[in-house]
Amino acid sequence: MSTQNETGNAMAIQDSPDARRRNLLKMTGLSIATLSVASVAAAQPSARSTKQMTDKWDKTFAKSDKVDHKKVSFKNRYGITLAADLYQPKNASGRLAALVISGPFGAVKEQSSGLYAQTMAERGFITLAFDPSYTGESGxxxxxxxxxxxxxxxxxxxVDYIGLLPFVDRGRIGVIGICGWGGMALSAVAVDKRVRAVAVSTMYDMTRVMSKGYNDSVTPEQRAQTLEQLSRQRWQDVEKGGPSYGPVMNELKGGEPQFLVDYHDYYRTQRGFHRRAINSNGSWTQTTPLPFMNMPILTYIAEISPRPVLFIHGEKAHSRYFSETAYAAAAEPKELMIIPGASHTDLYDRVDVIPFDKLTSFFRAYLA
Known part of the structure; x- marks a missing residue:
C-alpha cells in the first residue's frame, strides 16, 4: 500500500524524528497532505485510456517462458474500462480454475499483482491482474x-470477464488482493457469491486507516479537522475546474519510520518503480479520502463463509494488525499465515518470502 504515506506526507511534519513518527501514526494516511494544502504543488497526471495500452513487456519482473500473456480490457458496472494482463499456462487444455488479482493500493498491474498472476499461472491457473479504475492503463x-x-x-x-472465457471453469474462480486492495477483495467476495475462495496478502483496510489512522489513533478532534479541510478542498477544486494533487509519493527527507523507507525502497528504486504507478511517479487527489472516512468495507466479512479465506501477513509488518483483526471477524473456514521475519513490502515481490506454495495448495483445494 502506501496511503498518503504513499503520498509522501511525513515530509509535512517538520519536527524531531520521534515526534514525526508519533504524529504520522496518529493521522490518516491519505489525509495527512490535506493539512498543508497551501504548500502542495499540484502534480497533474496525464489522462489515460485503454486505447493507450502498451503491448511491450514493461513489467518490474522478468517474463516467464512457462505462460502465455496478453493485454485485455473489460468494463465494470459503472461503464469504466479496465485494463488487465491475462496469463495462461502454456499448452493447457480444458477449462481451468481462474484467479483475479489486484493491488497494492496505488500500484499497477506491472508490479506486485502481475508477479502474483504470472507465478500462479505457472502453477496451472488462468490469472488476470488488473489496474483499478482511474489508475494505470484503466479508464x-x-x-x-x-x-x-x-x-x-x-x-x-x-470475475464477470474471466468467467466468460471459454477456457475458464466459471465454477472455480478465486480472488487474490494485495495490500490496500486486499480489503477491497474481501469486500467484493462478501457480496459476490460466484467467488469460491479468497486470499489476501499483506492486507490493509483502507477505510479503517483513513478514518482512524494507524493503530486507530486519530482523535475526534483530528478527524474533524481533516474533514473540515477535505470539505473546503472541494470548493477549491470546483473553482479551478479540476482536482488538486498531493506531492509525489514516497520521497524521503530523513527521519521517516521504517515502513515509509520500505515503501520508498520498493516504489522509487529499480526494484519496483513503474512510471504509471501512483506510488512511484504520482499522487492521489487531495479529496480521495472522503468516501473512505465513513464507509467501513469489512462490516460483512463473516458472510464470506462458508467459502474459505486465507490471510497472509509478515511478522514484522507495521500493518499486521489489519489481518489479525479481520481474521478475528471472519467466519470459518479461515486461516491466518504469519511469515517469520517478513515486512509489509517483502510480500510485494520477494519470491523467496511470498508463500506461493501455500497459495497454490489453498486454491487447488478449494477450487477443485
Whole structure:
C-alpha cells in the first residue's frame, strides 16, 4: 500500500524524528497532505485510456517462458474500462480454475499483482491482474482517485470477464488482493457469491486507516479537522475546474519510520518503480479520502463463509494488525499465515518470502 504515506506526507511534519513518527501514526494516511494544502504543488497526471495500452513487456519482473500473456480490457458496472494482463499456462487444455488479482493500493498491474498472476499461472491457473479504475492503463476521470465502492466493483467486473472465457471453469474462480486492495477483495467476495475462495496478502483496510489512522489513533478532534479541510478542498477544486494533487509519493527527507523507507525502497528504486504507478511517479487527489472516512468495507466479512479465506501477513509488518483483526471477524473456514521475519513490502515481490506454495495448495483445494 502506501496511503498518503504513499503520498509522501511525513515530509509535512517538520519536527524531531520521534515526534514525526508519533504524529504520522496518529493521522490518516491519505489525509495527512490535506493539512498543508497551501504548500502542495499540484502534480497533474496525464489522462489515460485503454486505447493507450502498451503491448511491450514493461513489467518490474522478468517474463516467464512457462505462460502465455496478453493485454485485455473489460468494463465494470459503472461503464469504466479496465485494463488487465491475462496469463495462461502454456499448452493447457480444458477449462481451468481462474484467479483475479489486484493491488497494492496505488500500484499497477506491472508490479506486485502481475508477479502474483504470472507465478500462479505457472502453477496451472488462468490469472488476470488488473489496474483499478482511474489508475494505470484503466479508464476513468479524473485520474488517481480511489473509491471503496467502485474499486470493490472492479473485482466483480474482473470475475464477470474471466468467467466468460471459454477456457475458464466459471465454477472455480478465486480472488487474490494485495495490500490496500486486499480489503477491497474481501469486500467484493462478501457480496459476490460466484467467488469460491479468497486470499489476501499483506492486507490493509483502507477505510479503517483513513478514518482512524494507524493503530486507530486519530482523535475526534483530528478527524474533524481533516474533514473540515477535505470539505473546503472541494470548493477549491470546483473553482479551478479540476482536482488538486498531493506531492509525489514516497520521497524521503530523513527521519521517516521504517515502513515509509520500505515503501520508498520498493516504489522509487529499480526494484519496483513503474512510471504509471501512483506510488512511484504520482499522487492521489487531495479529496480521495472522503468516501473512505465513513464507509467501513469489512462490516460483512463473516458472510464470506462458508467459502474459505486465507490471510497472509509478515511478522514484522507495521500493518499486521489489519489481518489479525479481520481474521478475528471472519467466519470459518479461515486461516491466518504469519511469515517469520517478513515486512509489509517483502510480500510485494520477494519470491523467496511470498508463500506461493501455500497459495497454490489453498486454491487447488478449494477450487477443485
Amino acid at each position: 476513468g476521470e479524473p485520474r488517481n482517485v480511489a473509491s471503496p465502492d467502485i474499486n470493490t466493483e472492479d473485482f466483480s467486473a474482473a
